Structures are given as structure tokens and as C-alpha cells.
Amino acid sequence: MALTLCTNIKDISGIGDSRARVLSKLGITTVGELLYHFPRAYQYRGNVKTLVSAQDGETSSFILKIAAPPTISRTKNNISLIKFIAYDDTAKCTLTFFNQNYLRSSYKTGSVYRAYGKIVKFGKQFEIVNPVMEVCDGSVNLLPFHPVYPATEGMSTTQIFHLIKTVMSAGDKFIEENLPDDVIKEHGLMSRCDALKYIHSPESFTVLNEAKRRIIFEELYLFAQSVYERKDSSRHGISPDMTGCDMTDFKNALKFELTDAQKRTLNDIYKDMTSQKRIPMRRLVSGDVGSGKTICAAGAAYISAKSGYQTALLVPTEILARQHFSDLYDFFTPLGINVAILIGDMVKSEKERAYEAIRTGNAQIIVGTHALLTDHVKFSRLGLVICDEQHRFGVAQRESLLSQGEGVNMLVMSATPIPRTLAMVMFGDLDVSVIDTMPPGRKEVSTYVVDKDYRARINEFMRKEIAAGHQIYVVCPAVEERTAEELPIEALESPETAKEYISKTSSEKKTAVEYAEHLQKDVFPNHTIGCVHGKMKGADKARIMKSFEEGKTDILVSTTVIEVGVNIPNATMIVIENAESFGLSQLHQLRGRVGRSNKKSYCILVSSSSSKTATSRLEIMKETSSGFVVAEHDLKMRGPGDFIKTRSGAIRQHGQIKLSLADSLDDVKLLYSAFESAKTHRQI
Ligand code: ADP
Ligand code: MG
Numbered sequence: 001m002a003l004t005l006c007t008n009i010k011d012i013s014g015i016g017d018s019r020a021r022v023l024s025k026l027g028i029t030t031v032g033e034l035l036y037h038f039p040r041a042y043q044y045r046g047n048v049k050t051l052v053s054a055q056d057g058e059t060s061s062f063i064l065k066i067a068a069p070p071t072i073s074r075t076k077n078n079i080s081l082i083k084f085i086a087y088d089d090t091a092k093c094t095l096t097f098f099n100q101n102y103l104r105s106s107y108k109t110g111s112v113y114r115a116y117g118k119i120v121k122f123g124k125q126f127e128i129v130n131p132v133m134e135v136c137d138g139s140v141n142l143l144p145f146h147p148v149y150p151a152t153e154g155m156s157t158t159q160i161f162h163l164i165k166t167v168m169s170a171g172d173k174f175i176e177e178n179l180p181d182d183v184i185k186e187h188g189l190m191s192r193c194d195a196l197k198y199i200h201s202p203e204s205f206t207v208l209n210e211a212k213r214r215i216i217f218e219e220l221y222l223f224a225q226s227v228y229e230r231k232d233s234s235r236h237g238i239s240p241d242m243t244g245c246d247m248t249d250f251k252n253a254l255k256f257e258l259t260d261a262q263k264r265t266l267n268d269i270y271k272d273m274t275s276q277k278r279i280p281m282r283r284l285v286s287g288d289v290g291s292g293k294t295i296c297a298a299g300a301a302y303i304s305a306k307s308g309y310q311t312a313l314l315v316p317t318e319i320l321a322r323q324h325f326s327d328l329y330d331f332f333t334p335l336g337i338n339v340a341i342l343i344g345d346m347v348k349s350e351k352e353r354a355y356e357a358i359r360t361g362n363a364q365i366i367v368g369t370h371a372l373l374t375d376h377v378k379f380s381r382l383g384l385v386i387c388d389e390q391h392r393f394g395v396a397q398r399e400s401l402l403s404q405g406e407g408v409n410m411l412v413m414s415a416t417p418i419p420r421t422l423a424m425v426m427f428g429d430l431d432v433s434v435i436d437t438m439p440p441g442r443k444e445v446s447t448y449v450v451d452k453d454y455r456a457r458i459n460e461f462m463r464k465e466i467a468a469g470h471q472i473y474v475v476c477p478a479v480e481e482r483t484a485e486e487l488p489i490e491a492l493e494s495p496e497t498a499k500e501y502i503s504k505t506s507s508e509k510k511t512a513v514e515y516a517e518h519l520q521k522d523v524f525p526n527h528t529i530g531c532v533h534g535k536m537k538g539a540d541k542a543r544i545m546k547s548f549e550e551g552k553t554d555i556l557v558s559t560t561v562i563e564v565g566v567n568i569p570n571a572t573m574i575v576i577e578n579a580e581s582f583g584l585s586q587l588h589q590l591r592g593r594v595g596r597s598n599k600k601s602y603c604i605l606v607s608s609s610s611s612k613t614a615t616s617r618l619e620i621m622k623e624t625s626s627g628f629v630v631a632e633h634d635l636k637m638r639g640p641g642d643f644i645k646t647r648s649g650a651i652r653q654h655g656q657i658k659l660s661l662a663d664s665l666d667d668v669k670l671l672y673s674a675f676e677s678a679k680t681h682r683q684i
Helices: 017-025 031-035 101-105 157-168 181-186 192-200 205-234 248-253 260-274 293-306 318-335 348-360 395-402 420-426 452-467 495-506 512-523 538-549 584-591 612-623 627-647 649-653 668-680
Strands: 041-044 059-066 071-074 080-087 092-098 112-122 125-129 132-135 145-148 282-287 310-314 339-342 365-368 382-388 409-414 431-435 446-451 471-475 529-532 555-558 571-576 602-607
Touching: 031 157, 059 092, 080 101, 145 157, 157 192, 192 205, 205 668, 248 293, 248 318, 260 282, 260 293, 260 409, 260 431, 282 293, 293 310, 293 318, 293 382, 293 409, 293 431, 310 395, 318 339, 318 365, 339 348, 348 365, 382 395, 395 409, 420 431, 446 452, 446 612, 452 471, 452 571, 452 602, 471 512, 512 529, 512 555, 529 538, 538 555, 571 584, 584 602, 584 612, 584 627, 602 612, 612 627
Parallel strands: 092 125, 282 409, 282 431, 310 365, 310 382, 339 365, 382 409, 446 602, 471 555, 471 571, 529 555, 571 602
Antiparallel strands: 041 145, 059 080, 059 112, 071 080, 080 092, 112 125, 112 132
């Protein structure tokens, strides 16, 4: 039978039912899945040393000749020991193997091997325990890298290596190219076949990196393709006729001059909604808190109302619903457009009245919470759904509203600044408008990066702010909430390095609870200090937040769990401990908690790291107040793999993308060009 990538793994000779079962635990059921089971790391065996030149404790390769047959003995615990004496031009050395008596006749006297392992030196005595031995007589080409695979019980990394070797030795004709020729040429990519060969058996650093680049590109390209497909299929139906809508009254009603970014966004929206093509709008507006997204939403609602259709504005909280309702009511009433509100916290008769107005079409713009998603709500002529703070709503919830009319337009607003290309990856089914400038006159938050030597001065500063009647946030990283996924890529070489990383960093970290206690007892005995963290019950959290909101608490110590939307204008200072352990975008979000009034506000980033790169990364926070600039830096420094992984669990859950290697993608340009190529080659 001819081998293909779809061949069942059981059809490979040497794989029976039980091995197939173990492999399926690794997600491997076909030949293709086996070949796409990529190494998680490589051993570098190309570093060949002589016995004398290697340092004590160094792991490297040695070219050694076996001097004599082995001696066999037993330890006190009845472990068998088999020892070979081997030598090179500089010295001799003992090769010791535990419990591997079968090796007795494996290594022949006079034969030469490449032994890879850790050398231990006691004076003139050298020993390598359990080295990896490879024949080195010129008959085989010894590779400098050895792949280490994600393995599981019953299937070791070595077994996987040999399986892949077996499959590849069948010739590689069966691996068909899956990228268009001109894309390969344009980006100077390796063929799929070579890439799969070299990712498992790289001959050099260069070849390894080229193979990796090709495979990451392929993953991104195929992902981009699926994104575009999804986008095309989600826009079924013909959108309501809003062609030729006149915006004059809307423009005349504006109380301020729009920023260029707002004009661009409104223009995008106008084009989508009034196009003769009548394709339903699916647009994401991404902009920092305070960048002025609401007026863009209002513009969209205006187009819908003027064309005879209703708009549902879905918001996550009742507070936000009330706020939006009151703003939109003031804006639209003079224009003769009716605005209504529907939230859970309304008496029955009020609700009934709202349902009625929605059903008859008398209410043209309806602001509401989840209450809008109940069965009582029946729209007369729904033309547009707007979701604010989209991350709180599931796709299913949006869909249930959209299904109330044919070809209903949708606008989603996100307060998380994401670089445009990444937004395309993360919200693939949406077009993206970016509001990357702030309305004029916004006060910047003064940002400082300091180390712990400044502790006394920080405390002094905090005291002054409290004396002025202001409040302060103190943020500590949540050690117990960290997961292996949040470790930097470079720490994920192996479980050991990850463990080492955690133990090294967590000992320096303050937990919110301990730190709050310390501040209360030792530093601010006369002030009120509250503490919230992720492990707390909802009611307790609410009580402490309320006390802070009401100004009864001076300092709120927290992990990053504090509500995204909290708005406490009297808070003028945020101190972020161990700032180096946060992503820049996360720091930016945290900084957005202050500077919400006309009072001067401060953000203090305390870094206990002595590392230059850690502190210079933080300097960016000082230099810019733009969430997009910050996000771009994050992207550049941490790579999109990290970005994608930590922020878009949703994408993975959809099973749309494997991105197994792209997790370590550090080249932003590759991401961009994969999307560009996929777009150009899109079949419509
Ligand atoms: P967000 O993007 O967070 O939803 P908003 O739309 O609520 O921001 O706008 C924040 C504040 O800025 C509001 O008070 C709004 O009236 C004001 N604003 C928005 N755009 C402008 C502008 N172009 N010029 C001046 N003020 C503006
Ligand atoms: Mg808003």
C-alpha cells in the first residue's frame, strides 16, 4: 500500500494496537500527525570536545575508542553497573551504564563512538554516566542536533525519533506540497518535504532555522486561509438597505471635532453599512479606553435609524448601560430618534413597556445588558447589533441577537489595543478599524520606573497622595495564578528549566495578602488598607471594592484580578510591584485605572530585577501612553506566538490552529506576510 499523510499509523510495520493506542494519546493517529509531531527541543551534540579540554560537569560530545571489554559489577542496592574504558588522544575515561547489561556486547573493543553526556572529573579520573552512544566510523553522517519530542508513558522521545526515521526512509514522495509555488518562491521557503525532513534531523543551525521558518509560515498561512473562509461564510444573507444615508444632521450634532482616527473608523462603518453590495457588516473597532469609540457606535446607530432599522447596543454591566443610555438619549433625542433602555434592574411594568417599544419599532436604539438576550425581546426591524467590550460576550450570544433579522450588521468594540495584524488573527471573522489617537486634552499619567532602593521615597509619595485625599492601587503579581503557559518561551525548553524558572522567580515575589499585611502593620498603620485577590469569594470581593469606591479605603492591594472596568476617579496613583513580570500590554491596562479625572495621576513601576533588558523594557511605559505602541513593543519583544497563546485561548479551543511551532514565533514579519499571502491567494 502506498504511504500517504493520511495513512493510519497502525499500517506502519512495527506498530500494533497497543503502540497505536499510546501514540493516540499524543494526538498521533496518522502518518501526517506523526510527521507534524515536532521536537520541543534539541540536544546539541555537535559540540565535540576532547576529554582534557572539557570542564568538569560539562555536557558535550566526545569521540572515543573502546579500549577493552567491559567490567560488570553490582552496587549495594543491587543495581548492575557496566563500565567501559574508552580513550581519545588526550586521556582515558570510564563510561558507566546503570542497569543496562545488554550493552555488554554492544560496544566493541577498538570501535569508535560519539559519546554524548555529562563528564565528571575527579583529579585525573574522568567518568561519563549513561552517555548516548553513536557509531562514528565514517559510515554514518552524525547529526549535530538531536530532537527531543513531547513524549508520554510507553512512548519515549527515542522511540518517536525512530518511528519518524522509519517513515521518512520510505522516501519522501508522498509528502505533497501544500503551499502555492509562487508563495514559496516569493518568500524563499523550503519545500514542505525538506522542511519536515530537517525539522526532525537538522544538519546545521541554518537548516534548522529555515525548516522552522517554513513550517511556521505554513501553519500561519493555513490558519489565515481558514480565517478568511470563516469570514466569508459568516456573512450570509443580504444586509438591510441603508444605501445613500445622509450624515449631515449627525455631523452637525457633534459637540467636538472628530479625531482623524475616528473619522477613518466612521468612514469604514459608513462604507460597510451603505454599500450597494449589501454584505452584512462584521467590524471590530479597537481603541484604548477613552479613545472615543462611543461616537463611532453612535454613527452606526444613526445610519441604521435613518434607514428605518433598529439598533441593539449590548453592554456588559448595568452601570455601563445606564451611562450609555443617558449619553445616547441626550445626543439622539434632538435628532428625533428614540432611545430606550432594558436592564435586569427595572420593575416589571418598565420592562413590559420596553418590550413593547422594541416589538413595535418605536424604540429605534435600545441599550441593554444580557436582558436583551431573553425570549421576551422581539425586534421589529433589527438592522444593527453593537457589542461594547466584546470579550464579555460569547459568539453564541451575539449570534442569537443577529438571528432576529436578515443580514443584520454587527459592530464590536474592544478596549484592548491589539496590533492590527494580530487582531486579524485573533478576531479573524471581523474587519478591523483602529482608533490609535486620543481626543485632545487628555492628561497623561506620569510614569516612573524605579527599583526597590526607592522604597522609602515611594512610601513617602503614597503618604502625600493620601494626605491630599486621594486613593492608591498597589498591584502584586499573582504567584499562585501563574501557569506554565505564562512562562517565557526560553524557560520552556524542558519541565526542568520551567521548574527552575518558577522557583527562581517566585521566591522574590510578593503575594498580595502578605504585602497588604506588611503595608498595614509596618508602613501605614494609620491608613485603611484593603486587599482583593483571585481566590476570594465574590461577596467578599464586592464588599472590599465597594469600600474603596466609597473612599473608605485608602490603599487597595490587589492582584491583576481587579475588574477591568473599575472606574474610581479619586484614585490617582498605581504602584505595580515586580513590574518586570508583567507584559507591557498588561501594565498599560493597569495604568488605565488611574488618570480618570482632572487630577494629576502617577504610575510607579517597581522592578526588583537587576536585568538591564527587563528595566529597559519598562522604560517604554515611560515613553508612551498609546496602547497600540505598547502592544507593538510587546509583540516585537515577546513575539506573536506568545501573544496568540496567552490571549486567545478561544482560537485554540476552536481547533482552528495548531501553531505548535508558532508558539515560539519571534518574527513578526513572518506573521504579516503569511496573512498577506493568504489574502492574495484567497479564492472568492
Ligand atoms: P471609549 O473609547 O472608552 O468608549 P468614549 O467614547 O467614552 O471612549 O470617549 C471618552 C470621552 O472622550 C467622552 O467623554 C467623549 O465625549 C470624549 N470624546 C470622544 N471623542 C472626542 C473628540 N474627538 N474630541 C473631544 N472629546 C472626545
Ligand atoms: Mg466605551
